[in-house]
Amino acid sequence: MHTTLQSLWQETRDGESVRQRLFHVLRQSIIQMVLAPGQALSEKEIANLFTVSRQPVREAFIRLSESGLVEVRPQRGTYVVRISRQAVLEARFIRESLEVAIALEAAKCTLPSSILMELNELIERQRSCIERQDHDRFFFLDEMFHRTLAISTGQTMAWNVIEDVKAQLDRVRYLSIPDSTPIPKLADQHQAIVDAISAGDTEAAEQAMSIHQREILHSLPELERRFPELFENVGINAHALSI
Secondary structure: OOOHHHHHHHOOOOOOOHHHHHHHHHHHHHOOOOOOOOOOOOOHHHHHHHHOOHHHHHHHHHHHHHHEEEEEEEEOOEEOOOOHHHHHHHHHHHHHHHHHHHHHHHHHHHOOOHHHHHHHHHHHHHHHHHOOOOOOOHHHHHHOOOOOOOOHHHOOHHHHHHHOHHHHHHHHHHHHHOOOOOOHHHHHHHHHHHHHHHHHHHHHHHHHHHHOOOOOHHHHHHHHOOOOOHEEOOOOOOOOOOO
16 A cells, blocks of 8 residues: 555655645545545554655645545544445536536637647547556546646636545546446547537537536446445445436
8 A cells, every 4th residue: 555655646746735745645545445435544654654744644634524535533533434425426416517518618619629639639548548458547547638628618617626526426437447437438438529529519519528427327336236335325225326
């Protein structure tokens, strides 16, 4: 675990504060299940691992708590929370609403050819992850694709909102790749989005993005069955999801 945490630390930007770097490392570790649901986190251990004081670790824990990823229990400790189905569904709803609007805007405003080229290049790099089975790299490129689309339409604030609410959703997305949601299928969905935007077809762009954002609804029930220990209250109100 320590090797993975330290490698994630190396990937953070040197210009960021220690608190910010710790938050990014711990958040990504929780999303990638390096820090498992239910696992206890030690301020002292993490501070010693990264050779920092306990204060920025404590502040990172507070931010993770606000993101719904950890629970700080007074006098008992800090624990990684299990995945909440309701939080996943709410985050997915918000993300779909915003990203469909972003795709519509992109199709309406005619993106520069340089941006369309960048999006297509990201898709090709995603496809190159298939043979290598580099799922971590694909997840990163997937994020880059959606961020690039949002920023290119001038919707930086919308992307910031998406990033704030999607932590629980990201854990399910990470779990779903590649078994529940094959990478080629996601890359094809990205291509459909870009093709519709390139053609200026607003209806097709909205539909392609909506289909893409609803993919998680297909994989979530299967993931709950396969990994019940990772989810909160699995088996309670386990009714079928409406799609």
